[in-house]
Amino acid sequence: MAKALHCPICKKLVPVDSPDVPFCSDRCRVIDLGKWASGDYKISSPILDPDLLEDLEHAEQQRHPVDEGKFWKN
Numbered sequence: 399m400a401k402a403l404h405c406p407i408c409k410k411l412v413p414v415d416s417p418d419v420p421f422c423s424d425r426c427r428v429i430d431l432g433k434w435a436s437g438d439y440k441i442s443s444p445i446l447d448p449d450l451l452e453d454l455e456h457a458e459q460q461r462h463p464v465d466e467g468k469f470w471k472n
């Protein structure tokens with residue numbers, strides 16, 4: 399006598415000899431995979447753009463040459 403499981407996605411009964419066990423279908427398997435993938439790839443903190451940091455450093459250097467010249471003459 400074949401047993402049956404409940405599909406974790408749609409709760410339909412799935413025969414244990416189904417090729418998609420524990421899912422009722424390939425569609426529910428894909429939905430479950432999608433849930434895991436979206437959890438894994440969720441980014442909680444912003445990523446700093448290295449190019450943007452470089453631009454900020456250049457802007458900082460361009461502001462100082464005059465001040466540094468004064469400093470070294472004294």
Ligand SMILES: [Zn+2]
Nearest residue numbers: 405408422426
């Ligand atoms: Zn299902």
